[in-house]
Amino acid sequence: MDNLVAKSPCAGLLPLTVGRSTATEVDAGKMTMVSPRKGHAEALGKAMQSAHGLGFPAPNSAGTAGEVRAIWFGHSSALLIGTEPADGVREAAALVDQSDAWAVVRLEGAGAEDVLARLVPIDLRLVSFPVGATVRSKIGHMSGSVTRVGEDAFWLMVFRSMAETLVHDLKSAMEAVAARG
Structure with a gap:
């Protein structure tokens, strides 16, 4: 074999x-595409800020908190890099592993x-x-x-x-x- x-x-x-x-x-380690569920954009931003130290990025921007990054990746999409999404993020977003x-x-x-x-x-x-x-x-x-x-x-x-x-x-x-x- x-x-x-x-x-x-x-x-x-x-x-x-x-x-x-x-x-x-x-x-880059763990990479997860994050898109807010319908009506949950504000909750997603708060969950990301609370759990990962950075909010959902605005268009054409990226945030960094230590080794964690959030990079805008298109309409209502961001790539969360360097960490596993926290439970609050999971509840407010659709997630796809892109690692x-x-x-x-x-x-x-x-x-x-x-x-x-x-x-x-x-x-x-x-x-x-x-x-x-x-x-x-x-x-x-x-x-x-x-x-x-x-x-x-x-x-x-x-x-x-x-x-x-x-x-x-x-x-x-x-x-x-x-x-x-």
Whole structure:
């Protein structure tokens, strides 16, 4: 019988440093899609705040409380990352485990914005896209999520099956930015 070995989405592909940018894989842990049940949006926000230290995120925003994140993920949807949803959250929301569905890559360094300018059709400069901002967008030709987690740092999320493509596209963009000098 074969022995199956669990691998992360970017196993053997990262870390990668080119020029002034570095890409590393993030082990996000538990990831749960959270959507308020009809008429329970306020209760969900209160339950998340009480149990996890952050409320349900507003559109295009993300919150952090210690190792826990809540990232807006579309109309009435957020991704709760780094913890199991508390009972109050379970009562007020529809939940879907997404823990194995996403590849999460941290891109950081002085050249990160320039790298993403080649892949994402949105102005991601700090003045327009501050820390805590998030957007669902194309990353190259893939659908994904971009969240600014620091002045020179982003979380990029694509479906797990697209991890190799994401790393390839990031490497190409990193090399092009580095070649500019």
